[in-house]
Every structure is written in C-alpha cells, then in structure tokens.
Amino acid sequence: MKNAFIIASKDLMRSVRDRSAIVTAIVAPFALAFILSTVLGGEDGSSLNVTFATVDQDGGPVSTVLIDEILPSLEQEGAELVDAGSVEGARRMAEDGDIAAAFVLPEGLSEAVQSNEPAEITVIADPEAEIGGQIARGVAEGFAAELNAARLSIGTVIASGAADPSEIQGLQQEASDVPMPTRLVKSSAGGRQFDSNTFFAAGIAVFFLFFTVQLGAVSLLQERKEGTLARLLAAPVSRATIVSAKAIYSFVLGALSMTILIVASTFLMGAQWGDPLGVAVVVLSAVFAAMGLQSLVATLASTDEQAAGYGAIVGVTLGLLGGTFFPIAQGPGLISRLSFVSPHRWIMRSLGELSGGAGTLADVLPSVAVLLLFGAITGAVALYRSRSLVAAS
Amino acid sequence: MTAIAQTESGVPSSTDARPILDCRGLEKSYGDRRAVAGVGFEIAAGETYGLLGPNGAGKTTTISMVCGLLSRDAGEVVVNGKPLTPSSTDAKTAIGYVPQDLAIYPDLTAKENLTFFGRLYGMARVDIRQRSKEILEITGLADRADERTDEFSGGMKRRLNIGIALLHRPSLLVLDEPTVGVDPQSRNAILGNVEALSGAGMAVLYTTHYMEEAERLCDRVGIIDEGEIKAEGTRRELVAILGEHDHVSLDATGDLTGAARALASLETIAEATHRESGIDLILANASRHLPQILETVAQADAEVTSVNVVEPDLEAVFLKLTGKALRD
Numbered sequence A: 001m002k003n004a005f006i007i008a009s010k011d012l013m014r015s016v017r018d019r020s021a022i023v024t025a026i027v028a029p030f031a032l033a034f035i036l037s038t039v040l041g042g043e044d045g046s047s048l049n050v051t052f053a054t055v056d057q058d059g060g061p062v063s064t065v066l067i068d069e070i071l072p073s074l075e076q077e078g079a080e081l082v083d084a085g086s087v088e089g090a091r092r093m094a095e096d097g098d099i100a101a102a103f104v105l106p107e108g109l110s111e112a113v114q115s116n117e118p119a120e121i122t123v124i125a126d127p128e129a130e131i132g133g134q135i136a137r138g139v140a141e142g143f144a145a146e147l148n149a150a151r152l153s154i155g156t157v158i159a160s161g162a163a164d165p166s167e168i169q170g171l172q173q174e175a176s177d178v179p180m181p182t183r184l185v186k187s188s189a190g191g192r193q194f195d196s197n198t199f200f201a202a203g204i205a206v207f208f209l210f211f212t213v214q215l216g217a218v219s220l221l222q223e224r225k226e227g228t229l230a231r232l233l234a235a236p237v238s239r240a241t242i243v244s245a246k247a248i249y250s251f252v253l254g255a256l257s258m259t260i261l262i263v264a265s266t267f268l269m270g271a272q273w274g275d276p277l278g279v280a281v282v283v284l285s286a287v288f289a290a291m292g293l294q295s296l297v298a299t300l301a302s303t304d305e306q307a308a309g310y311g312a313i314v315g316v317t318l319g320l321l322g323g324t325f326f327p328i329a330q331g332p333g334l335i336s337r338l339s340f341v342s343p344h345r346w347i348m349r350s351l352g353e354l355s356g357g358a359g360t361l362a363d364v365l366p367s368v369a370v371l372l373l374f375g376a377i378t379g380a381v382a383l384y385r386s387r388s389l390v391a392a393s
Numbered sequence B: 001m002t003a004i005a006q007t008e009s010g011v012p013s014s015t016d017a018r019p020i021l022d023c024r025g026l027e028k029s030y031g032d033r034r035a036v037a038g039v040g041f042e043i044a045a046g047e048t049y050g051l052l053g054p055n056g057a058g059k060t061t062t063i064s065m066v067c068g069l070l071s072r073d074a075g076e077v078v079v080n081g082k083p084l085t086p087s088s089t090d091a092k093t094a095i096g097y098v099p100q101d102l103a104i105y106p107d108l109t110a111k112e113n114l115t116f117f118g119r120l121y122g123m124a125r126v127d128i129r130q131r132s133k134e135i136l137e138i139t140g141l142a143d144r145a146d147e148r149t150d151e152f153s154g155g156m157k158r159r160l161n162i163g164i165a166l167l168h169r170p171s172l173l174v175l176d177e178p179t180v181g182v183d184p185q186s187r188n189a190i191l192g193n194v195e196a197l198s199g200a201g202m203a204v205l206y207t208t209h210y211m212e213e214a215e216r217l218c219d220r221v222g223i224i225d226e227g228e229i230k231a232e233g234t235r236r237e238l239v240a241i242l243g244e245h246d247h248v249s250l251d252a253t254g255d256l257t258g259a260a261r262a263l264a265s266l267e268t269i270a271e272a273t274h275r276e277s278g279i280d281l282i283l284a285n286a287s288r289h290l291p292q293i294l295e296t297v298a299q300a301d302a303e304v305t306s307v308n309v310v311e312p313d314l315e316a317v318f319l320k321l322t323g324k325a326l327r328d
Ligand SMILES: Nc1ncnc2c1ncn2[C@@H]1O[C@H](COP(=O)(O)OP(=O)(O)O)[C@@H](O)[C@H]1O
Pocket: A392, A393, B030, B033, B034, B035, B053, B054, B055, B056, B057, B058, B059, B060, B061, B062
C-alpha cells in the first residue's frame, strides 16, 4: 500500500508540473461556470441583469395588466424596465443593445382581446441578447395563455435592420428551439431546486469530473507507452499495487477538483450547495461512480490518446443526457427516463436536492446508493479487464 | 543444443557454490506463436552472460520473464537462491533491469526519477540521496541532475536509464540491447560501465544482436534463435563448433539471392546466406573450393568483387547453427 501512495504521489507531482491536469480538473470548469453564471445568472445569483422596454399603444386594461402586474415581477428578478415611447425607438434601442427586448402592445389590443378578435403582441429582440429575447417571448406567451385569449398571437422581430420575413421566421424557429436555462431551472420539480449559479457550478463541476477521473487510467496507458510500466513491473511492486496507485491518483484528483470548485463557486459566485455532509457524501460517491465508468471505458482503448478520446465521448454524451448543461432530464418523457442511465443524472439530482439547504443527507441516500452501485459494477469490470492491460506490457 | 554446449552447461564457470541467476525451462507463447521455447541458463557473480540473437529471437521475452514483468507459461527463475514469483519482492529487489526502450519520466528531473525508483525499492531517503549522487557521477549526469529528462540528449537518457537500474545495488544487472540507436561515444561508455560493474562482482545478463558486443563483454554467450538457445559457451568453445570450417565473406553484386541459393546446394558448402552487398559462406578447406565458388556465382548472374576468409567468429557460428545471418 505504501508503494501505491509513492506511485500516486509521483503521478500527482507530474500532473501539477504538466498543468493540463490542473486545467481539466480546476481551471477550465471554474472559468466556464463563472462565464455561464455571469452571462446567464448575474452577480447575486438570481438577478437577470437585462433591460426590457415597453411600447404601450393600447392604453387599455390588457396592456395595463401586463405593464403594471406581470412585468414588475421581472423587475424583482433584477431586470430593468423602461418605456421606449415608439416602435421605432424600441427597435433602435434593441439594435444598439441598450435593451434585450421590447414588448409592443398595439393599438386596439384590449378591445380585440375582449371581443376575441385576432391580435398580436410583438417582441422586438436584440439579436445578441438571445436569452433576454427568449425570456421576453416566454413572458408574452405566458401572458397570452393566462388571458386565455386563443386568438392572441405573439410575434417576434429580431431588430437587425431590414431582415426579410422568412429569415425572421427561421430565427424565430431557432430561438424557440433553444432551451431556456433560467426558466427551466426554476421550474424544476418538488424540493429539487437549483438557483442558476449553483446549477451552473454543479453541472460543470460534474461534467468535468468525468474528464478528471480518467487521468489515472490514461496515465497507466501512458506509462505503458513511455516504457516506465515495464520498470514498475520489474520493481518489487505487485500489479494490484500499480492499479491501486492509479485509482488513488484519480480519486484524489477528482475529489480535489470538486472540492475546489465547490469552495470557489460558493465564495466567488454565491452558489449555495447546501448541507456540507450531504454534499461531501454525494461528491465522494460521484467520484467513485465516475472513476468506475471511465476506467472501464479506458480498458477498451489501447493507447492513452484513444482512452482520452473514448472517455471524452462518454463524458460529453452522458453529461448532456444527464442534465449537466441543460436540465433536459426534466424534458420529454423518453429522454427523462433514458437520462437515468447516466450517472450524471443521479449526481445532479442529489446535488439539486441539497442545494439551497432544502435537503439533507437522508434525502440523497437513495441516489448515493445508486452511484455507489454503479461505480462498484463498472469498477469491478474495469479491474478485471485491466489485468491484461498490466500483464501485456 | 550442440554437444559442446551440453557438456558445458550445468557446470558454472565460476567456482562459487550458488549462481546469482538460475533459470530453466522458460516458455512463453503469444497466442499460437511460441516466442520462447524452453530457455535456461545460469549466471554467477562477476560473470557476464550474453544472449546473442537476431530481432525476434526471443531475447526480450526471456528477459521479461527473468525480471518478473511477464508471466511465464512454464519454467523457473531463482535469483540469489530465492524463487521469483508474481508476488515475490526479494527476488525482484536483487535485480536491476534496464529495459530495451527508455523507461524514464520525461517531465521529472534526473534526480526525481532516481528518487522515485529508489523509494519503490524500499530504500531509505538518506541512502537514496547518497546513492543518487554516486549514480549521477558514474553516468556523467551530475551537473544536469536537476534538469527535466526531456531536455537530455539520447545518450544521456540512455545513461540515466541504466543508472536507475543500479541505484538499489542489485546483484544481477539485466540489460536489454542497451546500445541500440546510441551514438558510438555513448555506446563505448555503456560498454565500459558494464565491464567495470562486472569487474566489481556484479552478475550481468546482456542481450544484443551485435556480435562485437557479445565478444567484447561476455564471459559466456547463449546463441538464441526462434525462442531456443542453440548453443552456449565461451567464445572459444562456440567458435570450436565451426571445427575445420572457414567463414568466407564475398563482396558481390548482381543476383545475390540466386547465387546464395546455388552455393548452398553445393555439397562442399555447409551454409550460405546473402546480405545486402555480399554472401557469407561456411565451408571446410575454403581455399581448395574457391574456383568452384566463383564459377557458381558467375553462373547465377552475380559478380564477386572481393573474397575474404574471415577469422572464425560468433557471426559464423550463428550462421552455421541457424543457416541465417545475425543481421541483414
Ligand atoms: N506482446 C507480444 N505479442 C505478440 N507477440 C509478441 C509480443 N512480444 C513479442 N512477440 C513475438 O515474440 C517473438 C520474440 O520477441 P522478442 O522477445 O521481443 O524478441 P527479441 O527481443 O529477441 O527481438 C517475436 O516473434 C515477436 O514478434
């Protein structure tokens, strides 16, 4: 066992020197989480940090409800509301990037709605502010649904000069295909509530964890390529010791990277991870599950580059499926059910339950059990397969 | 094995009671391919034993089993009286292994490489520090000790590669073709080091496909081909296998393959094989048969430019035993 630690600490020393491991484990995930939360979240964790404008040509009860009762709730989220005065003014502001989007309430809107005549609320969106435009459209659609006005449609105009109508339609289509992190995150079920900063920090930490824990298996293949594995095998060190050393190395890197990301996101991004004991247990079982899976994947490869490639494919696929970037796990039934094959889903689920202090260790134990089982099974198969890897040097 | 080899084997050339390495009956197959088919030899303290054979003969496979980094299908390895098993640490600790390919960490310094392996061999820190210094002196790397090894020249890497194997004071040093791809100067230094170590009482197992190295370094040589030791003994004993035979080396141009085949079919010629720019022959009474040889070559559309009767050497022994050249 002492030899396993000697080998593992050598590997840690090499990865500190090499820097690429540090980038994978800490720098890249933190940078990405920070950027996403700044762009999508804002400073204090829930603020929208965008400006919306209104153009009220209606002046009737319908526009009053929207402007006085619905939109102020956006203000509470941190958005700013301004009156654009005219459609022209709104368009200019959107083009200049002064606002993310403007709500245009046309003349006669209230009358049309009351007499169930066709009418349209137009959203003029800044082409650069994709998320802001999405939010505005979402609000308008929600409003229309609430009014129960079947004939009230929502038009979106992208403020980019004289765009031709078909192009606008295409953009509109595209835009509506983009999931809306903020809204979806907030609509997550039951007690599993992530605020957006915690969600981004958790999702990205978990996503990168599956890259970090590969490094042990990759370094074993690398030692084989560099010829040093032959020397390790000739030394008074058993094969099991060498494999254990790589496992220790992966585990330490994985746990360290998660810990650093959790601490850093707490202090720098205002993420709220919740019950420390629960988070610690989830993190350790997450590292374990990720290690088992990625070691197994590495045993399918014959070179270190190949292992890293396979690991990346698995990490990205299961990461997306498991909802580390977008909570697609809460999407349509099939995908949602399918997402449970991904360990990411179980990790995100338990972190979601804990975040903001809602849940405790007891709440996440079932998910933790799934993760441990997952890690044990994949890890056992990986160990079995690694016998030939170490022997055929 | 030849008669000579058989009479010699089993009788350690040194008078010491116990050999440092005693291995016998080693076998290893990769799938259907028998890489090593029953190899065994002994090496005494202070003795250098060479495994001489062409690429693919089974040298690395044999050595890998001796050092315990490859499981063997059959056979025994005893080092310093201790059997080498997958879990044995005693036997492994007595061996210093120099892999055929470089086995050093490129992103660690020379000193860090030494320290890491020293710790794996259970050396105390003080001892590691002391001994690393010595090794760095011996290998001429003292003033580069704190540089990453990926900044080293090929020769320096080779020397460190050997130095790491010596750090823990093994009683058996195993080197697998340590001079392949090395410049002449480093090569000389490596051969000199091995001679000095052997002189200091270390048992050495040395594999090579260079006849000159085997002749210079080794007290005894095992000639290995296709996974078997074809003959074993001192240089003199091995050359005696040639008996009355001479080694004739022709420089020639033209259809060398055809000429060699035609020569081989002659009754007077024991072995004939061609190399890039000539033909090697093993035959008795060379001078008497020279006219016949030249005529045969001419008939086969080749032309002899010079004829050398070579002093009997291990290359000729290999040719006689296997019908093949040691190198092509
Ligand atoms: N890992 C392996 N898998 C399959 N065949 C191998 C392997 N290693 C060696 N061999 C084969 O075994 C034979 C002996 O190889 P080796 O011991 O490396 O020879 P040498 O060191 O004398 O050049 C060769 O024919 C080689 O192709």
